[in-house]
Amino acid sequence: MSAVHENPAEFAATLAPGAALMGLDLGTKTIGVAVSDATRRIASPLRVIRRTKFTADAATLAALATERGIGGIVLGLPRNMDGSEGPRAQSARAFARNLTGVLPLPVALWDERLSTVEAERALLVADASRRKRAEVIDQVAAGIILQGFLDRLAYLAAR
Numbered sequence: 001m002s003a004v005h006e007n008p009a010e011f012a013a014t015l016a017p018g019a020a021l022m023g024l025d026l027g028t029k030t031i032g033v034a035v036s037d038a039t040r041r042i043a044s045p046l047r048v049i050r051r052t053k054f055t056a057d058a059a060t061l062a063a064l065a066t067e068r069g070i071g072g073i074v075l076g077l078p079r080n081m082d083g084s085e086g087p088r089a090q091s092a093r094a095f096a097r098n099l100t101g102v103l104p105l106p107v108a109l110w111d112e113r114l115s116t117v118e119a120e121r122a123l124l125v126a127d128a129s130r131r132k133r134a135e136v137i138d139q140v141a142a143g144i145i146l147q148g149f150l151d152r153l154a155y156l157a158a159r
Contacts, residue, residue, distance in 0.1 A: 002014075002100040002104055002106045002107065003100060003106055003107075004093070004096045004097060004100055004106075004107045004108075004109060005106060005107065005109070006109050008108060008110075008152050008153055009156050011106055011108040012153055012156070012157075014072070014106045015071045016071050018039075019038070019069060019071020020035055020036045020038050020068055020069055020070055020071065021035070021036040021040060021070065021071065021074055021146060021149070021150070022034070022035050022036075022061070022064065022068070022072075022146075023036070023075075023076070023142045023143065023145045023147075023149065024073060024075045024145075025112065025138050025139075025142040025145055026075060026076060026078075026091070026092050026095055027051070028051070029051055030049060030050055030051060030138045031048070031049040031051060031057060031142075032048055032137075032138030032139040032141050032142035032143075033045075033046045033064065033139060033142055034046055034139060034142035034143035034145070034146045034147075035068050035070070035146075036146060036150055040150050040153060040154075041154065042147075042150070043143045043144075043146035043147040043150055044143060045139035045140050045142060046139060048138045048139050049061070054095075054098055058098070058099060058102045058103065061099070061103065062103055065103065065105060070105065071105065072105055072108065073099065073103070073105055073106070073108070074107075074108045074110050074145060074146050075092060075095065075096050075099075075108070075110070076092065076109075076112030076141070076142070076145040077089055077109040077110060077112060078092060078112055079111055079112075092109070096109060108149065110145055110148065110149045112141070112145050
């Protein structure tokens with residue numbers, strides 16, 4: 001059974017060299033998925049998973065992790081603007097705990113405040129239609145969450 005980490009440095013210490021990371025934006029109906037390159041420098045939005053039940057969602061994530069050579073998962077933690085945690089954050093924590101029970105990968109929780117707002121803004125700048133924005137917003141948000149985490153890892157490595 002793997003662990004859930006809130007400290008990026010502790011999480012990074014558990015990772016195998018050259019293993020990519022997967023970023024997740026957990027919603028009530030969907031899970032946005034993004035992946036990093038093997039050097040853990042660039043996050044790319046990958047897809048959106050329509051949520052059904054946990055076992056099916058975990059199986060889909062496991063298949064993606066195997067296919068992409070994923071060494072760890074970064075899950076967005078939806079904190080309130082004041083830093084407190086509400087029901088959505090508790091749901092994300094429970095998902096992370098359950099995920100470590102079925103996937104042999106470490107999971108990091110990463111503050112995702114404003115990631116969806118930033119994703120919406122990026123899609124508006126890209127002039128995406130309303131329908132296209134609705135289709136890809138979650139995977140773009142997952143990419144923003146993962147990129148923020150990768151940037152933090154790079155900062156920690158440079159210190």
